[in-house]
Structures are given as C-alpha cells and as structure tokens.
Amino acid sequence: MNARMRKKKGTMDDESESDASPISIVANLLAAPLRVVVSKQAQKAYIGTALFASTSIVLLCISTIAYWIFYINFVPQIGFERVVHLQFGNGYPWGTALLESELASLQPYDVSVTLQLPRTPSNLAAGNFMLDLALFSQPTSSAATSANASTALISHSRRPAILTYASPLVDTANRITRMPLYVTGWQREAETLDVTMMEGIEFAKGWRNLPRSLRFEIQSEERMQVYSAKVRFAARFTGMRWVMYNWRILSFLVFSSMFWGVSMIWTTISWLFLSSVFRSGKTESERDIEKEDQGDKQIKTESDEESSDGVSAGGEEIKKEEVGESTRLASILGEADDEGDGGRQSRTTGARHRPGAGTSQRSGSSWGVQRRRSRVLGGDDDGFSVD
Known part of the structure; x- marks a missing residue:
C-alpha cells in the first residue's frame, strides 16, 4: 500500500515538474505583459483615455x-468712417449717412470730420465757417429735416474751420515748386481739413441709445466748394478692451x-x-446575478484549493488510517483468542463448543477492515492479508 501511494505521489510530482518546465516558464513570462495589455482593466483605461x-x-x-x-461682441471696431454726399441748392450744403452696428455701448469715441477743399477764391474768402454734426437714433424720415428739429437726436456738435492762410508770395512760390506734380496729376491745389467734432462721447446701454444715422452740414456766408466730406469714428479703448485689443x-x-x-x-x-x-440604479436581479457569479467563482477556487491540498494531505491521512486499522485488527484478534480459550475451558467442564466460531469472527473482522480500506483508497479492491 505504501509503495502504491509513493508511486501515485511520484507520478503527480513528475506531472508538476513537467508543467513547470523551462519552456512553460518562458511562455508565461512572455505572455504576462500581453495579458496586462488586453485585460479588462486595461480596456477600461483605454476607453476612458x-x-x-x-x-x-x-x-x-x-x-x-x-x-x-x-x-467680436465685446471689442468693437477701432475705427470706421462714413462718406457724406453733400447736397447743394437752397441753404447750406448738407448730407446724411447711415450707421450700422459698429458702435458699442459704454465705449468712448472720438468723432471727427475730414474735408477736402479746393483753394478757390470763394473758399479763401469765406474765412471761418461752421461745421454742424448731429447723430440720431433712427434714420431721419426726411432729408430736409433740420438736425435741431429732430426728436430722435442723441448728440449734436458745431465746430469752426478755416483754410490755412498763405501770403501771395508764399502761395506763388509753393505753386511754382509743386508745378510738376500739378501738371502730372499727382497732386492738386486742395487742402484737407481734419476737424474734431466730439471727444470721448459714450452711448448708454440699449440699442435705442446707439446712433443709426448722422447729418452733416457746412454753414458759411460764402458759397463753399467741397471735393469730399467724411465722418470718422475712432474708439478710445480702456480697461479690458484695451488689453484684449493690444x-x-x-x-x-x-x-x-x-x-x-x-x-x-x-x-x-x-x-x-x-x-x-x-x-x-442597478436592479435587484442584476445584483443577484453578480452574487451568484461571485459564489461560483469562490466555489471553484475552494475546489481547486482542496484538490491541491488533498495531494499533500492524502499520504498523512492514509498513514493515520492504517495505524487505526492495525490497532483495531489487533484488538479483534485478541478477543478471538480469548474466546478460543474460553471454548476449551468449556469442553473440560462439559459445556459444548461450536467449532469455527473464532475463525468466522476473524474472517468477518478482516472483511470489514478490507472494506474500510477500499473506501479509503477510493474504490481499490486489492486483497488484504494479516501477518
């Protein structure tokens, strides 16, 4: 029996040694990083990333x-201009222009007028003349309406202007010097006036407080000749707007x-x-399924541990069982001998003795020992002899 157990144990040791061969160890080492890369935790990390x-x-x-x-909404345009087409006829030369959404609320603006005037005798004779500029919240219904009579007036300003004076001698020398430019058309006998009409004007919040049109007028006793007229708006940025723009x-x-x-x-x-x-928000059924899965895994783990522990503990259990069976067999044999002595004593005293009683008890006890040993060995039906 001990030899058979040693043989089984040796077979299992050989199998474990074959499983732990160098090739399998190297394969496991090479496959370990791949298992980490394709694991569920790694896949979750990839998806999350x-x-x-x-x-x-x-x-x-x-x-x-x-x-x-x-x-775009917070920082308005740094500057824009509108061309005013002057109308000549009865009264002073005047003109209007429309303003779109370039202007912003609570933003200071400098408004100026740029005039290009020829140096004609009438313009030089006019001397000082007045420039009138009015801003309206809505376009004027009539072009001939005076700026002061409008009820949608937001801002109004009047500033003086005059052409630069030059003595006849200086004027003649200047014309002779620039004569080639005048002849070729690169320059013309005109002067550009840049007159500031409003400084740092701000408009209150609300679209009704923003100008949507303007009216410009040149007021002079003499009849003025004008090449072009423009109104320019220049934003004066402060605070965050200045930082964001610069x-x-x-x-x-x-x-x-x-x-x-x-x-x-x-x-x-x-x-x-x-x-x-x-x-x-998980349902109870899903939780029960998870618990069952965990229970199955735990049972499988325990069975694997028991199977691994049974190999090492099987030899010790068999040895203990053999010692117990030997002890019980010795006690059964002793009782059988005692019964045999008692039968011989009964024959001397006249009592009848039944032949074969000790032998049947010994055979019965031996058969019981053999059955128990077969159960211990897992169904092995080999014979058992008592020395």
Missing part, C-alpha cells in the same frame, strides 16, 4: 469659438484656457455624478 482626449479636443474647439464670439494673442491664450478649464471641471463633475447615478 480616448473619451477624455476627445472631450478635451471638443471643449478646446468650443472655447476657441466662444472667445472669438466674445471678442495683447490679442496673450488674451486669446488666457481667456480660452480659462474657459476650457472651467468646462473640463464641470464636465468631470457631471461625469462623476452620472456614473454614480447609473451605478446606484
């Missing part, structure tokens, strides 16, 4: 577009980063909240 990167890119694009829209790249990086960071924080908070809600 891809979602995070795509969300970051999308939010970065949204931040860029948002800053561009904010810049430091455009830095402002773009700072404000876009701030918008992107706030968006990422709120997206992360929303993601965590939704994940917690979905986790807590």
Whole structure:
C-alpha cells in the first residue's frame, strides 16, 4: 500500500515538474505583459483615455469659438468712417449717412470730420465757417429735416474751420515748386481739413441709445466748394478692451484656457455624478446575478484549493488510517483468542463448543477492515492479508 501511494505521489510530482518546465516558464513570462495589455482593466483605461482626449479636443474647439464670439461682441471696431454726399441748392450744403452696428455701448469715441477743399477764391474768402454734426437714433424720415428739429437726436456738435492762410508770395512760390506734380496729376491745389467734432462721447446701454444715422452740414456766408466730406469714428479703448485689443494673442491664450478649464471641471463633475447615478440604479436581479457569479467563482477556487491540498494531505491521512486499522485488527484478534480459550475451558467442564466460531469472527473482522480500506483508497479492491 505504501509503495502504491509513493508511486501515485511520484507520478503527480513528475506531472508538476513537467508543467513547470523551462519552456512553460518562458511562455508565461512572455505572455504576462500581453495579458496586462488586453485585460479588462486595461480596456477600461483605454476607453476612458480616448473619451477624455476627445472631450478635451471638443471643449478646446468650443472655447476657441466662444472667445472669438466674445471678442467680436465685446471689442468693437477701432475705427470706421462714413462718406457724406453733400447736397447743394437752397441753404447750406448738407448730407446724411447711415450707421450700422459698429458702435458699442459704454465705449468712448472720438468723432471727427475730414474735408477736402479746393483753394478757390470763394473758399479763401469765406474765412471761418461752421461745421454742424448731429447723430440720431433712427434714420431721419426726411432729408430736409433740420438736425435741431429732430426728436430722435442723441448728440449734436458745431465746430469752426478755416483754410490755412498763405501770403501771395508764399502761395506763388509753393505753386511754382509743386508745378510738376500739378501738371502730372499727382497732386492738386486742395487742402484737407481734419476737424474734431466730439471727444470721448459714450452711448448708454440699449440699442435705442446707439446712433443709426448722422447729418452733416457746412454753414458759411460764402458759397463753399467741397471735393469730399467724411465722418470718422475712432474708439478710445480702456480697461479690458484695451488689453484684449493690444495683447490679442496673450488674451486669446488666457481667456480660452480659462474657459476650457472651467468646462473640463464641470464636465468631470457631471461625469462623476452620472456614473454614480447609473451605478446606484442597478436592479435587484442584476445584483443577484453578480452574487451568484461571485459564489461560483469562490466555489471553484475552494475546489481547486482542496484538490491541491488533498495531494499533500492524502499520504498523512492514509498513514493515520492504517495505524487505526492495525490497532483495531489487533484488538479483534485478541478477543478471538480469548474466546478460543474460553471454548476449551468449556469442553473440560462439559459445556459444548461450536467449532469455527473464532475463525468466522476473524474472517468477518478482516472483511470489514478490507472494506474500510477500499473506501479509503477510493474504490481499490486489492486483497488484504494479516501477518
């Protein structure tokens, strides 16, 4: 029996040694990184990283577009101008022009008028003349309406202007010097006047408080000759508008980063909240299925541990069983001998003795020992002899 157990144990040791061969060890070492790469945790990490990167890119694009829209709405044009087509006839020369949405509320503007006047005798004889400029919230219904009579007037200003004086000698020398330019057409005998009409004017909030049209008029006793007239609006930036206009790249990086960071924080908070809600919303059946799966895994693990522990503990259990059986066999044999002595004593005293009683008891006890040993050995029906 001990030899058979040693043989089985040796067979199992050979199998374990064959399993732990160098080739299998090398294969396991090479496959270990691959198992880590394709594991479920790694797949979850890949999906999470891809979602995070795509969300970051999308939010970065949204931040860029948002800053561009904010810049257009918050920072107005630094300057623009409108050409005024003067009307001549009865009264002073005058003209109107429409203003679109270039102007912004609470933004200081400098308004100026640019006139190009020829140096004609009438213009030189006019001396000082007045420039009249009025801003309206809505286009005027009639072009002949006076600026002061309009009920939608927002701002009004009158400023003086005059051509530069030159003595006859200086004027003659200047004309002779520039004669080639006048002949070739590169210059003409004209003077450009730039007259500031309004300084730092601001408009209150609301679209009704922003100018949508203007009316310009030249007031002079003499009949004026004019080449062209323009009204120019120049924004005077202060505070954040000045920073955003003069430091455009830095402002773009700072404000876009701030918008992107706030968006990422709120997206992360929303993601965590939704994940917690979905986790807590699992049904009882899903939880029972998970518990059953965990129980099956635990049972499988325990069975594997028992099978591995049974190999090492089987030899000790068999040895203990053999010692117990030997002890019980010795006690049975002793009782049988005692019964045999008692039978012989009964024959001497006249009592009848039944032949074969000790032998039957010994055979019965031996058969019981053999059955128990067969159960211990797992169904092995080999014979058992008692020395």
